[in-house]
Amino acid sequence: MRITNHIVYGNSMNNIWRNARHLSNLVTQIETGTKTQRPSDDPLLAARSLRYRTILAEAEQFQRNVQQGMAWMEVSEAAFNNVLTGTPTNPSLMQRIYTRLVEAAQTGTNTLEDQRAIMSELRQYFEQMFEVDMNQTYLGRYVFSGFHTDQPPVLKNDWPGRSFIITQDFVPRDVERVIAFHRETPTSPLDKVYANIVKLPFTNANFDFDPTLAPAVTGNPPMPGITLADGTQVHVITTVSNAMTELGDAVTAYRPADTFTDGLGNELPVIHFLSDTGELVMSDAVRDLMNAAGGLNVVYEKNNLRAGELNPMVYFQSAEIITTTENGVTTREAQHFHAASQNIQMEISPSAHITVNSHASNILTANLFADLKRLFNFADSLVASDPRVIEEYFRVEHNLVDDDLDKNVYEFLSDEQAALSGAMHDRINNMLELIMRHAGQAQREHTALGSRMQRLEMTGIRLEEDEIAYTALLSENEDTDLAGTIMQKNAAEAAFGHALMAIARTTQLSLADFINR
Numbered sequence: 001m002r003i004t005n006h007i008v009y010g011n012s013m014n015n016i017w018r019n020a021r022h023l024s025n026l027v028t029q030i031e032t033g034t035k036t037q038r039p040s041d042d043p044l045l046a047a048r049s050l051r052y053r054t055i056l057a058e059a060e061q062f063q064r065n066v067q068q069g070m071a072w073m074e075v076s077e078a079a080f081n082n083v084l085t086g087t088p089t090n091p092s093l094m095q096r097i098y099t100r101l102v103e104a105a106q107t108g109t110n111t112l113e114d115q116r117a118i119m120s121e122l123r124q125y126f127e128q129m130f131e132v133d134m135n136q137t138y139l140g141r142y143v144f145s146g147f148h149t150d151q152p153p154v155l156k157n158d159w160p161g162r163s164f165i166i167t168q169d170f171v172p173r174d175v176e177r178v179i180a181f182h183r184e185t186p187t188s189p190l191d192k193v194y195a196n197i198v199k200l201p202f203t204n205a206n207f208d209f210d211p212t213l214a215p216a217v218t219g220n221p222p223m224p225g226i227t228l229a230d231g232t233q234v235h236v237i238t239t240v241s242n243a244m245t246e247l248g249d250a251v252t253a254y255r256p257a258d259t260f261t262d263g264l265g266n267e268l269p270v271i272h273f274l275s276d277t278g279e280l281v282m283s284d285a286v287r288d289l290m291n292a293a294g295g296l297n298v299v300y301e302k303n304n305l306r307a308g309e310l311n312p313m314v315y316f317q318s319a320e321i322i323t324t325t326e327n328g329v330t331t332r333e334a335q336h337f338h339a340a341s342q343n344i345q346m347e348i349s350p351s352a353h354i355t356v357n358s359h360a361s362n363i364l365t366a367n368l369f370a371d372l373k374r375l376f377n378f379a380d381s382l383v384a385s386d387p388r389v390i391e392e393y394f395r396v397e398h399n400l401v402d403d404d405l406d407k408n409v410y411e412f413l414s415d416e417q418a419a420l421s422g423a424m425h426d427r428i429n430n431m432l433e434l435i436m437r438h439a440g441q442a443q444r445e446h447t448a449l450g451s452r453m454q455r456l457e458m459t460g461i462r463l464e465e466d467e468i469a470y471t472a473l474l475s476e477n478e479d480t481d482l483a484g485t486i487m488q489k490n491a492a493e494a495a496f497g498h499a500l501m502a503i504a505r506t507t508q509l510s511l512a513d514f515i516n517r
Helices: 005-032 043-085 093-104 112-133 211-216 284-293 366-381 387-397 402-478 482-507 511-516
Strands: 159-170 176-182 191-199 225-228 233-239 244-247 249-252 259-261 267-274 279-282 296-305 317-326 329-338 345-349 352-355
Touching: 005 482, 043 093, 043 112, 043 345, 043 402, 093 112, 093 402, 112 366, 112 402, 176 402, 191 284, 191 366, 225 284, 233 259, 267 284, 279 284, 345 402, 352 402, 366 402, 387 402
Parallel strands: 233 267
Antiparallel strands: 159 296, 159 317, 176 191, 191 279, 225 233, 225 296, 244 249, 259 267, 267 279, 317 329, 345 352
């Protein structure tokens, strides 16, 4: 094969450009610190890098989720500590309440006024627990409100004109047997009776929702009323705590009848609703029916909520009745809420989620709210007789004067003070047991929160380790080995220089050069 000068020149130039391109690639790798500049340089390496970068991006997002979830939980944990845990030098609110109740329950050392003073202190703890700790926020969102993060669990403002149908379920242990009093006249001795009560968290609720309006409400809200857990209908009589109710014989509101015969001749169990106290009062026979059935389902309407009351949208299974008028046509619609089952979850690894919120209704329950409220109201209701009224009564009705008058007034007031103090003592003893039950419920929720926080913390550590590992793999896959590349670059420079020298010597000779020689 004849090799011409053109072929020699062409091969030489190709070799020079190949060496120059190789040297340029090595220099670019050193300058950029990466092995490839475009996917086509090494498709396999590029595909592996994309996978590593995807994993790192996911890990970074999961880490952000963990940080946000941990911050949310830490706000919740602070509220739990204030309500439940406390410190030896700064007891929690629940510990303070229990301690003061124990002090108030001591007989022989506390008068009714002492007990009332303790109740006044406990009311401040109560407001701190519900109105401050349960309304904790994170970045402007209420942490204990389920999905309704724009709604406080305990209302901060009045809600005039708004109407809710609220559903509550009670179990037999929610029935409290307490001492109550009835006085026929201001000068009559206290008539002490026992009552079986279930406490609603609201006063002035309504069980008389007009059934004719139900078909006009879209959304199928439940109808107010009370049924036993087995479906037995209960007849509800709304009254006030000091009223008399005619059910055959005259009975006080704290002495309800067992049954009521409706217009169809059916005998229904009777429960009295005391609208001014929020108590459902039942006889022993109805209580036994409830125990046998396994509980009580109560549906009632609550209007015009006030600041400091529980938010139905957060605490209960409820339906707000929304009335709108457009073009002269009025429509009523039920908007349903059931926030207790709303768990805010964050993804912390592929297909793995964790609940970051705790719900107000599982921490400080509606029953705890009602129990404490009723205790405070009961303390306020125990008002001793005016000595001047009693003195006038004995003077006029019994013609007593001087020492006899003073003796009878003193005995009347002493007996009354002892009875009132004893009733308060019994209520406080009942409350001690209830507080322990409620604290146990809150503690279980606190334990669950702590377990989730530990899991989230361990997940955060694992994600950090994964990020380090995949960052190292990505670096190994993409980054230039500077020492090796510099050595290759030096070798490429030498090869390029020798190539230039070789072609310089080759291209300077020609046939004329040999003829001339």
